[in-house]
Amino acid sequence: MLQNLDLTPFILSFKLAGITxxxxxxxxxxxxxxxxxxxSKVKPFIEAITALPIVLPPSVLGFYILxxxxxxxxxxxxxxxVIASCFYSLPFMVQPLQGGFESxxxxxxxxxxxxxxxxxVTLFRVALPNIKPALLTALIITFAHTVGEFGVILMIGGSIPDETKVASIAIYEMVEIMDYSAAHIYSAxxxxISFVVLFSVYFFNHTQKRIGGIK
Known part of the structure; x- marks a missing residue:
């Protein structure tokens, strides 16, 4: 089973997540x-627009993008x-960075x-070096969220092998045809990957807080 495992959907997922x-x-x-x-008085409006993908059903966002x-x-x-993923994952990048800057x-x-x-100069020389935990969180959570996308991806990209058939779509199709053995492997x-990503974020942030406490 492992020898016949098609890694292309994972490669596409990582490629999509990296570019996004x-x-x-x-x-x-x-x-x-x-x-x-x-x-500015428009700040709440911009924040609301930025956060919309968190509360909107993927089908709604996917429909309008479609x-x-x-x-x-x-x-x-x-x-x-890539463009659809940028819309869908926008708040996962903006909010941690904004929180870091505000702190x-x-x-x-x-x-x-x-x-x-x-x-x-202030942004790159002063602010950015001092929000490393928030920066890492933004980058990793955005990457992981993009890897796990399904609804928007399905509506915009469908399932074209070597083009738009990412890992989440591949798992969905395996379940549809009741190929549970392959679905188990892909899902595992x-x-x-999701656990390693989240563990990395929490471990780094915990380490940074501990170092900060020592200082």
């Missing part, structure tokens, strides 16, 4: 920094999956500005 995580980091970093710094993508021929393509000592940020540093691999 990178794109979301680049897009979410300035957004989270802005939300942590601003006192309608938009139909106009630009992105449905059932890997590129379409920073305000005097440290103000001191950087008083020293003549720009917002960009996904379970192990």
């Amino acid at each position: 995580t990178l794109i979301l980091f680049l897009l979410s970093l300035p957004l989270a920094w802005y939300l942590a710094q601003t006192k 309608m938009v993508f139909a106009e630009v021929d992105l449905n059932f393509t890997f590129t379409g999956l 920073l000592n305000k005097n440290m940020i103000e001191a950087s500005y008083l020293a003549g540093k720009s917002q960009i 691999i996904m379970l192990l």
Whole structure:
């Protein structure tokens, strides 16, 4: 059974998760920094829009993305999956980063500005190095969440081998045809990956807190 295991769905899942995580980091970093710094009246509106994918059923989000993508021929393509995943996983990147930035000592940020540093320099030289636990949490949770996506992926990408058939879709199809042995193996691999990812986050954060306590 293991010798005949098709690893392509896992490779596609990791590829999708890696690209999505990178794109979301680049897009979410300035957004989270802005939300942590601003006192604008539009802040609650932006936060609500950003958090929508957490409460929206995947079918609702998938339906509207499907309608938009139909106009630009992105449905059932890997590129379409990446864009859809960015929408779906956005809050998992933004919220930990924003929380990390908001927890920073305000005097440290103000001191950087008083020293003549720009917002960009302050972000990369002062803020980012001091929110390592939040940064790691954002990156790993976004990656893991993308690997485990199902509803949005199914609606946007379907199940095209070597293109959009990721691990979660492969497991679904195995259950449909009652190939429970293969489904067990795929599910066990996904379970192990999820546990390792979460354990890494908690272990790192616990270690950082312990080091901080010693200091």
